[in-house]
Amino acid sequence: MSDSPNTPDAPAEAAQRIRAKGEPRFPDGPKPDPAGSHFERRIRSFQPRRSRVTAGQADALTRLWPKWGLDIDGQRIVDFGELFGNDNPVVLEIGFGMGEATAQMAAADPATNILAVDVHTPGQGNLLGLADHHGLANIRVANGDAIILLREMLAPDSLDGLRVYFPDPWPKKRHHKRRLIQEEFLTLAATRLKPGATLHCATDWEPYAEQMLEVLGAHPDFENSQPDGDFAPRPDFRPLTRFEGQGLDKGHVVNDLLFRRVPHDDQR
Ligand SMILES: C[S@@+](CC[C@H](N)C(=O)[O-])C[C@H]1O[C@@H](n2cnc3c(N)ncnc32)[C@H](O)[C@@H]1O
Numbered sequence: 001m002s003d004s005p006n007t008p009d010a011p012a013e014a015a016q017r018i019r020a021k022g023e024p025r026f027p028d029g030p031k032p033d034p035a036g037s038h039f040e041r042r043i044r045s046f047q048p049r050r051s052r053v054t055a056g057q058a059d060a061l062t063r064l065w066p067k068w069g070l071d072i073d074g075q076r077i078v079d080f081g082e083l084f085g086n087d088n089p090v091v092l093e094i095g096f097g098m099g100e101a102t103a104q105m106a107a108a109d110p111a112t113n114i115l116a117v118d119v120h121t122p123g124q125g126n127l128l129g130l131a132d133h134h135g136l137a138n139i140r141v142a143n144g145d146a147i148i149l150l151r152e153m154l155a156p157d158s159l160d161g162l163r164v165y166f167p168d169p170w171p172k173k174r175h176h177k178r179r180l181i182q183e184e185f186l187t188l189a190a191t192r193l194k195p196g197a198t199l200h201c202a203t204d205w206e207p208y209a210e211q212m213l214e215v216l217g218a219h220p221d222f223e224n225s226q227p228d229g230d231f232a233p234r235p236d237f238r239p240l241t242r243f244e245g246q247g248l249d250k251g252h253v254v255n256d257l258l259f260r261r262v263p264h265d266d267q268r
Contacts, residue, residue, distance in 0.1 A: 026062045027062055028066045029061040030069055030071060030121065030124060031143070042147070044145065045168060045170075045178050046119050047168075051121065056125070057122050057124075057125025057126055057129060058125060059125075059129075064128040064129075064131070065128070068128055068131065068139065068141055070083065071142075071143055072142055072145060075153075076153065080113070080115075083115075086113070088112060088113050088138070089113065089160035090112075090113045090115055090159055091115070091160055092114075092116075092146075092150075092162050093116045093164075094118075094163070094180070095117075095165070095166075095180075096117070096118050096123060096127060098122070098123045098242055099123055099124075099127025099130055099141075100239075102116050102127055103127060103130035103131060104239040105239065106138050106139045107134055107136055109237070110136075112160070112161075113139075114138060114139050114140070116139060116142065117143075117144070117146045118143075119143070119145065124143055127141055150188050150189060150192050151188060156191050157191075159197055160193075160194055161197050162192075162200070163200050164200070164202075165200075165201070166202060166243035167180045167181065167201070167203065167208075169204075169208045171205065179208060181211070182215060183215055186215065186216065186221065187219075190219070190222065195262065196263070198259070198261075199216075200235075200256065200257070200258055201256070201257040202256045203254070204243070206253055206255070209231065212255075213231065216257060216259050222259040222261060222262060224258075226258070231257060232257060234256050
């Protein structure tokens, strides 16, 4: 490894050396917990984890965050026209993991913008790298808690769709309160979705799938796209995700749910 700070290895070195307190992990990259969510006493749907960032991911974070990254600081309403540089429809994906499926969906539908949010730094670097490598101009990557993004930074009726693929299943009963798909979350998400926008969830954890179907089926702001009120056939446009593959290897059954945001009361 070279000791010059200008070599391709430099970001990896920067990622691994011990940083001074408060020093950002990547120059111009995502800021740690920018919304200061530690100050908010709320049950979270994710477990903070310290994962290794590869040299390639660190390089992508350093180079591309200023162009395609969004820190969830809870301080302003995001202007999608400004963020994406066009007025195309915007779909929010919560919890993209390593982002392979996100990149595939962005490539398959370049006229749809994808705002992809996760707290997982290696995944953010991975997705930025994939977007760069494949020339995907319709992806933006947000760092932080999707709840704060939805609540503080997205305008009402601004989203054309919401995707939640293989959210953490939190299988233990005492952790069920951490599951993302709950009534309170759906009520918040509904306010940010345009009438008619699609909420697409998928999970390989059957008890969670049943919970999703129940809570979505009972929610007044959503209606099932399936006339029989059941799970949806897997749509062709959803690629196999990394967590889905792991679930299938374990023999899990995958369920998709496709719901629509119902029109507002005054539009019915
Ligand atoms: C089980 S993984 C699934 C990843 C990917 N969708 C897949 O199928 O491979 C769930 C992801 O959701 C993220 N996540 C959970 N709660 C979140 C939240 N409130 N805001 C942002 N990301 C969240 C986690 O960090 C994790 O990367």
